[in-house]
Each structure stands twice: as C-alpha cells, then as structure tokens.
Amino acid sequence: MSDVTQLSGQMARTGFSLPKLGRFRGLVNGALGIGLLLVLWWIGGWIVETSDDLFAFADFAPVPTLSRLWEMLMDGEVVAMSGPSLMRVGLGLFYAIVIGVPVGIMIGRMKRLNEVANVPFQFLRMISPLSWMPIAVMAFATWDGAIIFLIGMAAVWPILFSTAGGVRRIDPAWLKVARNLGANPLHMLFSVILPAIAVDVLSGIRLALGVAWVVLVPAEYLGVTSGLGYAINDARDTLEYDRLAATVVVIGVIGFALDALAGQLIRKFNWVRSDWH
C-alpha cells in the first residue's frame, strides 16, 4: 500500500508539471484564459475571412473589432450606449431588491406564509422573463418602463429565495438572546436579521445581476433607441459588424466587472471565518 503511494508520488514528481506561480497564480491563469479566448476568436475570424460564403463577416475578427472598440471608447460611444443600459439594470435591480428582500424575510420568518407562497412563486419563477414582454409593453406607457419591469421580473426571484433561505438559517438562539436583551422589532431587524443574512442577500443580488444583464440585451431590442441591445440591433441593420462585435465585447466586460464588484461586496460583508463551527 505505502509502496504504491510512494511510487505514484515519485511519478508525479518526475512527470510534467506546471511551474509554481505562487501568489500570481490567479492573475497568470486569468491572463492565460483570456489569451486562449483571443486565439479561438482569431482562428474563427481567420476561417470567416478565408471562406467564400462568410467573407462579408470578416469584421467580426479580433483586429477590426478591437480597433473599432478603441475608436468607440475614444469618441464616447461606449459610455453613451452603456449609460442607459446600466440605468435600466440598476432600476430593475432596485425594484427587485425593494420587493424581494422584505418578501423574502417574511416568507423566511413565517412558515405558513411560506407554505402558501411556495407554489405560486415557483410557478412564476419558471416563466422566462421575456415571455412577459407583450404584457409589459401593453401595461407600461414607456418602453423604458417595460424593460425595467422585465429586468425586475427576472431579478426578483434569486433575491427573494436567497433572502428567505438566509432567514431560515438564522440561529434561533440569536433571536432569543436579542429578545431577552430587550430588542424591539426594529432592533431585531437591523441588529440581528439583516446582518445575519447580508451575505445571502448579496449572493442573491449577484445571481440576479447576472440574470438581469442577460435579459437586458433582448429586452432592449424592444422600441428603445438607446442602450447596448439597441446598439447591437442597429449595428446589424447598418452592417457594421466590427461595431456589433465591439458592443458584444463591451457587454461581456461590463457584465464581468459587475459580477466581480458583487463578489467583492460579498467578501466584505461575509462574517463567516473559516474556523467558525
């Protein structure tokens, strides 16, 4: 038995292994990933360019795309098209939080309410947010209103369920101790419940942000004349494929940045130490 482990250990040592990267490991591996993606993209572009059928789409390749992206950054187009989109996602997320957190706390605290709400919520959750589109268009006076509604519809569920789950995991002794020490319901909420579930709420928001950002682009294919989804549609109509691809890159980068930001927030509010039992 020990012979075998020793042998395999030796084999591992003499075999191929990546160099040790120490504390730069994350950074180096991240760069490696991006590099691989660029290579794949470049190969794709090269295939498109050399193909007789696809020749017209050659501007999707990295070089035309990135040079167009640089231009768009310089002349302010990136900011101009991202601003309205961020605004819509921000508002949709805001309403999702304002509704999802209190409702989540209530169904987490009240067993009966949870039992009643469970079926309708699971039912509503499974409906693709985009299928609300026709209803949203009829119900809201403005396109912006309809889009914000769609984003809110997509974002509310992760926040609501994550909040409720966090509330259910609160140590009952924390509530009992607080009650004994004279906490009123507001103390209970702000000193015990909200700090206890902060990480759950933020994880819900992080998930919601991902869903909202994905729903945003198709939602912006609707009537509006601003935003990233509109920019994609517009670039397609005007056959500016480098602009289209550059917009896709912008969408990816902003989405990545927002998610990283949410991850940072979660790390900041996470009170769990690794050795907490």
Add this chain to the structure above:
Amino acid sequence: MAVTRMKDQTPSQPSEGQVQEPAHPRVLIGAHVAVKGLSHSYRKADGHVLEDMDFEIHQGEVVALLGRSGCGKSTLLHMLAGLTHPSEGQVVINGNVVEHPSPKWVMMFQAPSLYPWMTVAQNAGLGLKFTRRGYEIAKRVPEVLDLVDLGAFANRNAQELSGGQQQRVALARSLAPRPEMLLLDEPFSALDAFTRRSLQQDVRKIAKDLGLTLVIVTHDVGEAVRMADRVLVLKANPGRIAEDTQIALTEEERGGGTDAFAREHARLMGIYAEVAEMGNAPTENDFTRLSE
C-alpha cells in the same frame, strides 16, 4: 475625543475621607422570584411537562435546578425569563407577574450565541443599545469585559475566541445592563473540565459580589455543589420538585478536595439517584452521567 481619552487615563486621586465608589457597585436588590401553582404542557395530548410547581428564590440566592435531561429544567428556566408562558400558574418577580422577557433577568445557554459579525465589545454592549442606554456603552462595556478577564479582547472578532472565552463574553453581555438575576441553562457543559471549573467559580463569585440572584440549570451534581446555596432536585414525567436542599459549604470548601465537599457531593448524589428512579427507570445514559 483625544481630550476625553486623556482625562480617562489620568489616575483618579481620591481625596482623604472620601469613599471611592467601587467599579461594580452591588445590585442592592437581586431579584426575588415566586413561582405559584405553575404547570405546563407543550401539547394538551402530551400531558404536563411541569406540574404544581410552588417555590421561592430569595434575593441574591444561588439556586441550582438539578435533574435528568428531559425533566423540564429548560422549560422552567424559559418561564422564569419570560420567554415562555406557563399553561397554568404564574412567575412573580419582585412582586410583578412576568409577562415578557426583560434585560433585568437574562438567560444564558450552552452555546454562547455571540453575534459573529460583531466585535467582542459590540456583543457585550448590545443589551445597553437595545434598552436605549447607548450612552453607557463606552464606560460600562470595558467594566464588564474586565470583570470576565477579557479587557484585552474588546476589539477582537468573537469568532477568534476559545469556547470558554466566548462564554465569558456572553456573561459580560448579560451583565452589562445590570440585571437583577442571571438564568443559566447548562452554560458550561460544552467546555473542558478545567475551563468549566474556573467559570463555575467566577460566575458564583461575580453573582455574590454584585448581589445577583443566580439560577443555574444542570445535570451535573458537582456543578450544583460547587455553585449553589440551595438545590432543587427535579423528578421527571411530570416535572416536579422532589427535594429542596441547602448546600452548607464555605467558599473555600466549594473549591473541592475537602471532606466537607465530598460529604455534600455524596449526599446530593444520593438524593439525585433516588429522585432519578422516581420517574421512569434510569437509562444507561443516566448511570454514566451519575458517575461523572
């Protein structure tokens, strides 16, 4: 800010003849408890968990509720704290029927249940914050942390402390609002023997120094002998007080190792074993517990 801190650090010089107020003035009136005709059942069908309880706890007295697990000790303590309502009868503290929990009588549990997102000092000051005495926190929290020997840990996160230290923080948290009574539900049973001994001693000393009434639930005969002035031995199914006995030991004798301690321990063990048989036949578990 800097000015007040400097002032605090200036050693106070008592003028001649003037009596210095002690840092922890005695609570002159520890709570007086009267339990009157108390019975309780969680579900009607299950019958009484506690039945016909009538007893008094005097001001500043240390009383142990001793009994096998499941005999209703925790239930009784929750009722003394106002965290549970009895189905019948009343708990009267200082002449008032207990209806709600109050920071005047604070319960402590086996788990310290500190809030892990707060520092030690924030945990300790919580009762003052909740009772709108936030202005006292700056002065009172260091006091109670010193009292439990954790002055140096004020700004640490509660999670960095050992189990015994965490239980000390929980004690400081309970003491900060100057309660009249502490209700301890097997608070040391998760700790190692050494830590447990020192906390048993310290808690009794603190209660006696402050004049607090102390009620401690335990199934550990040694703990009852070390800590209590008086022991109420509970029998199970339904829970009733089977024996009410005084522990006549001096503070030194409570440290253990003396004949007097051994005699009291053996006497209480005898009562406990006898009472344990009054309910259902003791389980194997009870015998191992008896030999602790």
